[in-house]
Each structure stands twice: as structure tokens, then as C-alpha cells.
Amino acid sequence: QVQLVESGGGLVQAGGSLRLSCAASGRTFSRCAMGWFRQAPGKAREFVATISGPGGNTYYADSVKGRFTISRDNAKNTVYLEMNSLKPEDTADYYCAGSTAALDGTPWENHYDYWGQGTRVTVSS
Numbered sequence: 001q002v003q004l005v006e007s008g009g010g011l012v013q014a015g016g017s018l019r020l021s022c023a024a025s026g027r028t029f030s031r032c033a034m035g036w037f038r039q040a041p042g043k044a045r046e047f048v049a050t051i052s053g054p055g056g057n058t059y060y061a062d063s064v065k066g067r068f069t070i071s072r073d074n075a076k077n078t079v080y081l082e083m084n085s086l087k088p089e090d091t092a093d094y095y096c097a098g099s100t101a102a103l104d105g106t107p108w109e110n111h112y113d114y115w116g117q118g119t120r121v122t123v124s125s
Contacts, residue, residue: 009119
């Protein structure tokens, strides 16, 4: 059973940067595609980024492309989300997710089996 714990959220001014981490437990981590999703106040949860199990393939939502970078270190069972040039509209609870069914990565919520509890990111003007 895979368990995910996010960290690194906080308060940052617009234009700043944050690095989120997601620590995973479980022996099958390297075989799981990983993703980041977020839910802003009053809005539905949305896809942010995904990375394949081996780490060679990534995909981003248009809203964060060029600003965010997803990466993983399978030796440490950890996935990261580097967020640069943050905007107030990036304010949300950010969730780490893992999929045992999609090694190549997937942007679809229903493909993910495991979810972290979330970490809050607040970007001030």
C-alpha cells in the first residue's frame, strides 16, 4: 500500500518560488506514474503535472507550463514540484498522487490510486 506525504507549501509573494516534495512509502514507487493536482478556493480540483515511472516523460497543464517543473528521485522515493514565477491564481491546496495503472503518466484523476493529504500554497499580491 503506497502512502504519500506532501511538504513544502507555504506563503510566498507573487513572482517567488516554492519547491514541493512528496515522500512515498511502498516498494512499487518506481513503477507508478506520479502527478500533482491542485484545488483552489471555490473551484474543482485540476491537473497540474505528471511524470512517468522512470522519470523520462512529463506533461503539464497549460496554466503552469514553463513555470513549473516536475521531477522524481526513485532512489529516495520522492517526487518534486518546482514552482517558479508564482501568481496569485496559483493559490491552492496541492495534492500528490500516484497511479499503479499508468506507468507513462496520466493527467486524469480517475487513473490515480493513491493521494496525499495536500499542502497549502498561498501566493500573495
